[in-house]
Amino acid sequence: MKKVTVEKAVGMILAHDITRIVPGKFKGVGFKKGHVVQQQDIAELLKLGKQHLFVMNLPQTQLHENDAALRIASAVCGDFLEWTQPSEGKSSIRARIDGLLKVDTAGLLRINKINKIILSTLKNNFPCTKGQTVAGTRIIPLTIAKGKIERLEVIAGKYYPVLHMVPYKVFRVGAVVTGSEIYQGLIKDGFDDYVGKKVESFGSRVVKKILTPDDPKMIAAAIAALSEYGCDLILTTGGLSVDPDDVTQQGVRRLGAKIIVYGAPILPGAMFLYARYNNIPILGLPACVYYHSSTVYDLMLPRALAGEEITSAEIAEMGHGGLCLNCETCRYPVCPFGK
Numbered sequence: 001m002k003k004v005t006v007e008k009a010v011g012m013i014l015a016h017d018i019t020r021i022v023p024g025k026f027k028g029v030g031f032k033k034g035h036v037v038q039q040q041d042i043a044e045l046l047k048l049g050k051q052h053l054f055v056m057n058l059p060q061t062q063l064h065e066n067d068a069a070l071r072i073a074s075a076v077c078g079d080f081l082e083w084t085q086p087s088e089g090k091s092s093i094r095a096r097i098d099g100l101l102k103v104d105t106a107g108l109l110r111i112n113k114i115n116k117i118i119l120s121t122l123k124n125n126f127p128c129t130k131g132q133t134v135a136g137t138r139i140i141p142l143t144i145a146k147g148k149i150e151r152l153e154v155i156a157g158k159y160y161p162v163l164h165m166v167p168y169k170v171f172r173v174g175a176v177v178t179g180s181e182i183y184q185g186l187i188k189d190g191f192d193d194y195v196g197k198k199v200e201s202f203g204s205r206v207v208k209k210i211l212t213p214d215d216p217k218m219i220a221a222a223i224a225a226l227s228e229y230g231c232d233l234i235l236t237t238g239g240l241s242v243d244p245d246d247v248t249q250q251g252v253r254r255l256g257a258k259i260i261v262y263g264a265p266i267l268p269g270a271m272f273l274y275a276r277y278n279n280i281p282i283l284g285l286p287a288c289v290y291y292h293s294s295t296v297y298d299l300m301l302p303r304a305l306a307g308e309e310i311t312s313a314e315i316a317e318m319g320h321g322g323l324c325l326n327c328e329t330c331r332y333p334v335c336p337f338g339k
Contacts, residue, residue, distance in 0.1 A: 003052050006045050012055035013064060020048060025283045034142045057313055062143045065089030072137045075153045078161020093135040095128040099111035099167040100306045107159025111152055115138040123339040127302040131242040135163055166306045171204040171233045174226030178238040178248050180213040191237060195291045202305050219251025226276050234282045248284055249273060257282060265319030269296025299338040
């Protein structure tokens with residue numbers, strides 16, 4: 001640390017806070033410790049009565065916190081992400097699109113094990129909107145050895161991208177609504193209000209809906225018809241439970257689709273079915289989608305619309321975090337459910 005005139009401090013780092021006082025209106029920090037003095041700051045500093053400043057002049061082997069944050073953000077970010085100019089040493093990383101945040105958790109852990117560097121993110125597969133902050137990064141001290149940032153950049157290169165966004169695709173969605181009571185008009189079909197509107201919220205559209213009774217042959221025929229109609233994703237509702245007359249699974253099997261899972265460690269949504277037919281994903285939705293705000297549907301639909309093939313192993317892992325708390329006011333996805 002050394003004392004220099006204000007005019008000679010440009011490009012140097014303040015070693016202390018500088019107080020600003022506006023009589024009767026404001027008293028507080030005008031320039032924070034760690035601020036890099038700019039040419040345009042000189043006039044204001046002189047108004048504050050500062051002829052001299054105590055500053056730090058960094059050697060070539062050290063980086064200021066702002067420069068370090070920018071290099072970290074640049075190293076870890078992949079497609080469809082952007083980062084802010086640092087404020088008080090922290091840079092925020094934001095989504096440039098609506099989509100799923102993908103986090104390489106192994107790479108993230110390696111980075112956060114580097115002393116005095118932090119990278120904090122939302123959970124992997126978090127559904128994000130354009131402009132949403134998905135991560136933040138900074139160093140802990142005011143300055144850091146350049147070699148540590150270079151080490152981070154090597155690690156980030158091995159796991160690149162540590163963070164990236166996967167955009168949602170615009171899908172033509174087909175629906176098979178099963179249940180003899182709906183097919184016969186005994187009760188109202190609630191698909192559009194409870195299931196279809198969530199498809200639309202991601203930018204896709206339900207292009208065709210077929211009602212069927214609890215008949216495996218008709219269910220299979222309906223799914224086949226939606227495939228021939230050009231649907232990219234097929235949803236089924238009803239007919240997935242332990243009741244002997246709930247036969248959607250039988251219909252999917254009769255069709256010849258490959259069932260990836262039937263049953264998921266997610267509540268609500270244990271009777272979930274995931275299958276593929278002619279490379280078209282089929283999401284078999286249990287009855288809970290009609291009366292719970294957030295269910296297995298909310299976890300699986302974004303991934304399907306991002307074009308991801310979900311494995312049985314991934315679904316098994318979702319048991320950790322798969323219990324919905326059924327909060328009085330649902331705040332999903334800003335909650336632990338599915339994460």
